[in-house]
Amino acid sequence: MPDDEGHPAVGEIELGSVLTALADPLRRRVVRVLAAEPDGTARTCSSFALPVSKATVTHHFRILREAGLVRQVSRGNSRMASLRRTDLERRFPGLLAIVAAEPEE
Template identity: 60%
Template sequence: MPDELPHPTPEQMDIGSIFAALADPIRRRVVLALAARPNEIRDCSSFDLPVTKATRTHHFRVLRESGLLRQVDLGNSRTNQLRIKELEKRFPGLITLILAEAGKIDGKKG
């Protein structure tokens, strides 16, 4: 049976914590991958990240604790989904801004 991990409620989400989580390029990469397919649920190992397992675990914990991700512990893995509806309700336009900025950084937009 899946275990529910602690997540902040939308009212508890803090823009400073979210920006701090997004400041790291590895964590930003995870959020962008999930934002590109907002209904997709992925486990941690499905992301091709150039870090150790312990560092990967740390990054996902920071994303969960900031409120960006919903994680479910399945015992030997955890699933991850971007909390897009909750984020849009709490911080309207945030995901759009993140995607737009990523396009500029990646050279996809002018």
């Protein structure tokens, strides 16, 4: 399974998919946490400590990846996830700031 699998190109990122992905509170939390860290930060899926099962975490990261919000790269044992900051800013300027500004519950 190559690393580029399931990653849309910048021009292929669709607003509908992005908004659908961001409609879920857990996925929004992931984006918010990544947006708060320095650019290029890559974290493992499990480091977010989402209150759901492993299978569900995989599901959510698939949605985020296929929507174009995060990029996932295999690094040894695990897959590091990073925010596609510049791609998103170029396509939907201001969107990340809105999500990042949301207060956590």
